[in-house]
Amino acid sequence: MAGTELSVPSEQFTKIKAWELMPPKALEVVQEEGACRGREHLGPGNVEAQDTYGLLEAKMLEGERGLVLTTEESEKHIVTLQTVHFSSEDVQLQDVGWLTPQGREGVQGAVRQASGGEQSLLWLDEGSQQCVAISIQEEAYTLQELEVMQLHVLEGSVAVASEDTKFVVSLAESTGWVKLEKGQGEDQPSAEGGFRAQTQEQFFLVEAKPGDEGSDEIVLTISNLNVGEQEDRPASGQGHVEKANSTDNQKKAKGGRRWPVGVAPEVRAFVEWTAPGKPQEAKRPFCCDSCVFTSSRISSFNRHMKTHSTEKPHVCHLCLKAFRTVTLLRNHINTHTGTRPYKCGDCVMAFVTSGELVRHRRYKHTHEKPFKCSICKYASVEASKLKRHTRSHTGERPFQCSLCSYASKDTYKLKRHMRTHSGEKPYECHVCHTRFTQSGTMKIHVLQKHSKNVPKYQCPHCATIIARKSDLRVHLLNLHTYKATEMKCRYCTAVFHERYALVQHQKTHKNEKRFKCEYCSYACKQERHMTVHIRTHTGEKPFTCVSCNKCFRQKQLLNVHFRKYHDADFIPTVYQCPKCSKSFSRWNNMQRHSAKCDAGQGKPAASGKVRRVKRRKLAVLKEAGKEDAPKDATKEVSAVSVKQYPGETVPVCYGGVAVGNKDLDEDLSCEMILQMMDK
DNA sequence: AAGGATTCCGCCCTCTGCTGGAGCCCG
DNA sequence: ACGGGCTCCAGCAGAGGGCGGAATCCTT
Numbered sequence: 001m002a003g004t005e006l007s008v009p010s011e012q013f014t015k016i017k018a019w020e021l022m023p024p025k026a027l028e029v030v031q032e033e034g035a036c037r038g039r040e041h042l043g044p045g046n047v048e049a050q051d052t053y054g055l056l057e058a059k060m061l062e063g064e065r066g067l068v069l070t071t072e073e074s075e076k077h078i079v080t081l082q083t084v085h086f087s088s089e090d091v092q093l094q095d096v097g098w099l100t101p102q103g104r105e106g107v108q109g110a111v112r113q114a115s116g117g118e119q120s121l122l123w124l125d126e127g128s129q130q131c132v133a134i135s136i137q138e139e140a141y142t143l144q145e146l147e148v149m150q151l152h153v154l155e156g157s158v159a160v161a162s163e164d165t166k167f168v169v170s171l172a173e174s175t176g177w178v179k180l181e182k183g184q185g186e187d188q189p190s191a192e193g194g195f196r197a198q199t200q201e202q203f204f205l206v207e208a209k210p211g212d213e214g215s216d217e218i219v220l221t222i223s224n225l226n227v228g229e230q231e232d233r234p235a236s237g238q239g240h241v242e243k244a245n246s247t248d249n250q251k252k253a254k255g256g257r258r259w260p261v262g263v264a265p266e267v268r269a270f271v272e273w274t275a276p277g278k279p280q281e282a283k284r285p286f287c288c289d290s291c292v293f294t295s296s297r298i299s300s301f302n303r304h305m306k307t308h309s310t311e312k313p314h315v316c317h318l319c320l321k322a323f324r325t326v327t328l329l330r331n332h333i334n335t336h337t338g339t340r341p342y343k344c345g346d347c348v349m350a351f352v353t354s355g356e357l358v359r360h361r362r363y364k365h366t367h368e369k370p371f372k373c374s375i376c377k378y379a380s381v382e383a384s385k386l387k388r389h390t391r392s393h394t395g396e397r398p399f400q401c402s403l404c405s406y407a408s409k410d411t412y413k414l415k416r417h418m419r420t421h422s423g424e425k426p427y428e429c430h431v432c433h434t435r436f437t438q439s440g441t442m443k444i445h446v447l448q449k450h451s452k453n454v455p456k457y458q459c460p461h462c463a464t465i466i467a468r469k470s471d472l473r474v475h476l477l478n479l480h481t482y483k484a485t486e487m488k489c490r491y492c493t494a495v496f497h498e499r500y501a502l503v504q505h506q507k508t509h510k511n512e513k514r515f516k517c518e519y520c521s522y523a524c525k526q527e528r529h530m531t532v533h534i535r536t537h538t539g540e541k542p543f544t545c546v547s548c549n550k551c552f553r554q555k556q557l558l559n560v561h562f563r564k565y566h567d568a569d570f571i572p573t574v575y576q577c578p579k580c581s582k583s584f585s586r587w588n589n590m591q592r593h594s595a596k597c598d599a600g601q602g603k604p605a606a607s608g609k610v611r612r613v614k615r616r617k618l619a620v621l622k623e624a625g626k627e628d629a630p631k632d633a634t635k636e637v638s639a640v641s642v643k644q645y646p647g648e649t650v651p652v653c654y655g656g657v658a659v660g661n662k663d664l665d666e667d668l669s670c671e672m673i674l675q676m677m678d679k
Numbered sequence: 680a681a682g683g684a685t686t687c688c689g690c691c692c693t694c695t696g697c698t699g700g701a702g703c704c705c706g
Numbered sequence: 707a708c709g710g711g712c713t714c715c716a717g718c719a720g721a722g723g724g725c726g727g728a729a730t731c732c733t734t
Binding site: 331351352353356359360363364378380381382385388389392406408409410413416417419420434436437438441444445448449464466467468471474475478479499503 | 711712713714715716717718719720721722723724725726727728
Binding site: 326353354355358382383384387410411412415439440443469473474 | 686
């Protein structure tokens, strides 16, 4: 691209056909068709130190095409822009201060020696052919090379050019800014001249950009520079390189360069743009020194630079917040007033700007998604979303956690992740005040814990209902997924490949009293019960009290015995009905009583289940010849010790030993009653 | 230069899925 | 009493939608 030709001076020979000169502020060079064809590289070895001008002249003559230079008065001149190299052997170009090679066949030029040994070279041809060479001394270059851009007028004339007037276009040392300067002791320029001579130095910025697409044009703009404070400018010929400040050091670290004090950002931007080694596609002439902004237009660049300015002249009269532009202020005030002039025709939404409305309509109504992923079918309304999506393909994770190895694909996820380090839980349940790290987690919590009509997930293969979809997935995986390996029933020879089928099958064995006594007709469902039962036949009592040597068939009964008779600290727990103060040894019995208890109406009737248990126990007592036992056998027996369970599910205890947490096992309870009555 | 249009960035949100600990149930 | 299996639950991260607002582009 033509615009980038300037940016790679070391390897090319660039010609610009049309140059529209707009002094003193701007010069625009417009390249006509095919202007950037010729290229060649002239390395240091190709340049004879003794005949630098000869080289330039040769290159100049070599150009098949020229440039049309147009002054403000529409005068046109053909110029060339070319890049040549000078080697360090060009000793005559160094240490000569301002050199005016007068007498070299009408060519005037100057070589500048910077304090750091850097050079700027400029040429001004005032003969029939006018040549202006601009040198750019880059630190990135080896000092053995000096880049020179030559602007050469091939045809026409510059009205202001005269023997008495020398215009010097140079780059101040290592800054890249261009100085147009009237020659020593010269007169004021002609009013008709393209260059307006001045007694003071003027600094210009050369801006090159491609022309209209397809026209193969290049536009070169030379603009007045606003180079900060005048006193901060390095004087011409006295350029110096200050010790780099921190910002400069950062740039240096990134391969940048050191800058003299007072060099304006625009200047730096220009020189950075022209630096060799920079990818061509990345070369935009104006690079902000404070951020990553680049622009091909100085107008945009200047406007951008205002964003780094703290100047905000437009103040909101409602909140005193200041803004840089009127538009920003107006939009801001709209947020106060609620003014949203752009209303959606398809819904009630309204927006401050038209762009917001367009975007909204794409999201909600038209579903137009112009940004399409080249890898998958994803498409998005916004480019930034596509960019974010693309990271899911590339795996790029630009946002690295500073405390662990986690890296995120976007800033929000990193921010969210950081809560795992900080412990921050910004979301609080409004009901129970439990806090959560993510809003979604809290939402699920509220839904499952505090909401009615909680959605449940029905397993399609069984009756299981699960609160969360993710858990249903686990359920399906564990119970309804085909397994290659056979799963055998623990009670028979049946085999299954699905765990749910196995479980269901095994349940068919559940009510079978599979354990049958070999001495009597007793049968039971659990092997442990049969073990205990068998001891009634064998007389085996394997559990012996260490204090009194009394033996028991069951460990639990030994424990009850020990607590009751040998544990001085043992205090039976009693539960009282809060309404009538009736005492219960079991929490669940008390609860059951309390639910029906009306303290003013006397003792509630025992439930059917309680009655059945009592009858059974009293029958056992009677059979055992214990008819003098207390009438309230249940209370007497169990009011020894009760484990306290504050939850809803209450274990059933006998003598302080939990024997189950569901229905009474009557086999056990009767035996226990008998055992305890024996004591 | 002004102002509208467009682009870009950042933030917040939802939905989703995976994971592991806790507690319950059951054998 | 114990262990295994299951569900509940919170934590955490991936992906994407939607919008506010600032910056930049472009037209007049």
